[in-house]
Amino acid sequence: MTPPPDRVPADVPGDVSGGPGDDFSAEYVARARELRRGVWPVAVGGRAAGLGLVLALGLTGGGAGLVAGFGGAWAARVAGAAVTLVLLPEALGLPFGARGRVVRRRFGLITQGWGGWWADVLRGLLISLPLTAGALFAVYALAGVTGHWWVWAALGAAAVTVLLSWAAPLVFEPLFNRFTPMAPGPLRDALLALAERDGVTVEDVLVADASRRTTALNAYVSGFGRTRRIVVYDTLLSTADPREVELVVAHELGHVVHRDVPRGTALGALGAAAGVCVLAAVVTWRPLLDLAGADGFADPRSAWLLAAVASVGGAVAAPLGAAVSRRVERRADRHALELTADPAGFIAMQRRLTVVNVGEPSPPRALHLLFGTHPAPAERIAAARAWRVPG
Numbered sequence: 062m063t064p065p066p067d068r069v070p071a072d073v074p075g076d077v078s079g080g081p082g083d084d085f086s087a088e089y090v091a092r093a094r095e096l097r098r099g100v101w102p103v104a105v106g107g108r109a110a111g112l113g114l115v116l117a118l119g120l121t122g123g124g125a126g127l128v129a130g131f132g133g134a135w136a137a138r139v140a141g142a143a144v145t146l147v148l149l150p151e152a153l154g155l156p157f158g159a160r161g162r163v164v165r166r167r168f169g170l171i172t173q174g175w176g177g178w179w180a181d182v183l184r185g186l187l188i189s190l191p192l193t194a195g196a197l198f199a200v201y202a203l204a205g206v207t208g209h210w211w212v213w214a215a216l217g218a219a220a221v222t223v224l225l226s227w228a229a230p231l232v233f234e235p236l237f238n239r240f241t242p243m244a245p246g247p248l249r250d251a252l253l254a255l256a257e258r259d260g261v262t263v264e265d266v267l268v269a270d271a272s273r274r275t276t277a278l279n280a281y282v283s284g285f286g287r288t289r290r291i292v293v294y295d296t297l298l299s300t301a302d303p304r305e306v307e308l309v310v311a312h313e314l315g316h317v318v319h320r321d322v323p324r325g326t327a328l329g330a331l332g333a334a335a336g337v338c339v340l341a342a343v344v345t346w347r348p349l350l351d352l353a354g355a356d357g358f359a360d361p362r363s364a365w366l367l368a369a370v371a372s373v374g375g376a377v378a379a380p381l382g383a384a385v386s387r388r389v390e391r392r393a394d395r396h397a398l399e400l401t402a403d404p405a406g407f408i409a410m411q412r413r414l415t416v417v418n419v420g421e422p423s424p425p426r427a428l429h430l431l432f433g434t435h436p437a438p439a440e441r442i443a444a445a446r447a448w449r450v451p452g
């Protein structure tokens with residue numbers, strides 16, 4: 062199905078479908094590949110540089126020297142550790158982030174100006190600085206009084222994971238987007254009816270002003286119980302057909318019905334607690350502490366070593382997280398098909414999401430396995446084609 066011409070974003074070739082049986086034209090696939098080739102080396106390079114920085118400072122006396130530069134007082138050192146751990150990787154990542162933006166902008170994917178980008182960077186720091194400082198003060202205060210600090214740190218990491226999952230939609234998202242109730246009309250009615258048919262209680266349908274930043278399309282369901290609401294990006298409303306919006310929301314309702322947020326949060330909390338236990342075993346190992354120039358772990362000069370080990374752990378765990386996410390997304394896709402019994406609409410929606418984001422229908426396998434949080438578009442479309450009404 063070809064989207065009506067007036068709804069195709071200006072930077073997308075008018076007809077992206079290939080011949081019969083082809084969902085994407087060769088020109089479109091080439092264009093998506095060009096974007097990936099422009100963006101991925103920058104993204105992977107940024108990650109590698111960040112990891113290189115924490116390893117270089119954490120596994121030498123460099124990080125300890127930085128922290129000691131804040132004076133001899135314990136609190137000054139912990140604060141200094143937090144400030145350097147947040148600001149140095151952020152500063153190193155900025156050129157990579159900016160370069161990625163330049164490429165995406167060339168493909169018409171970014172609507173936000175540089176001023177807004179800088180404001181987002183600062184807002185992000187206002188969140189990460191207090192969180193990092195709070196975590197470091199807690200860990201080093203505990204480590205100073207008990208050898209069992211890691212038990213408390215593991216419990217704390219699990220608790221913070223749960224707290225952040227709850228706070229993200231209520232506290233952090235409003236810092237970045239404005240939400241307004243969707244105007245009464247057939248689409249709002251259709252979305253509420255869809256939720257009701259699915260047995261999901263929804264308080265309201267909100268529209269997020271994502272178009273200030275991006276052309277990306279998205280929707281999600283957030284909140285719990287009575288405060289649960291459907292959130293739709295304004296970009297989705299302005300580019301997609303109402304039927305496609307319904308199919309996106311049907312997928313999101315799948316996440317609610319299968320309790321993906323609470324389950325994911327529980328899994329994340331367990332993972333965080335287990336991660337802290339492994340981390341504790343590694344960062345208290347004498348040869349590493351010697352390498353990092355710290356007297357013991359309780360010495361805040363070990364903070365960069367802590368960050369280095371945590372970063373390696375994070376990099377190793379990320380592909381596992383991506384694999385779990387792909388499973389969950391596949392299930393939500395199936396739910397959308399069962400709820401709507403509309404594979405044709407689902408395929409139209411998938412094509413729209415792919416084309417507007419200039420996504421590759423079948424990205425390279427290694428890249429997809431390492432970083433893909435969703436099944437590849439071609440796989441999602443094939444699954445919809447193979448789907449049949451049960452019974």
Ligand SMILES: [Zn+2]
Pocket residue numbers: 312313316390393
């Ligand atoms: Zn999803």
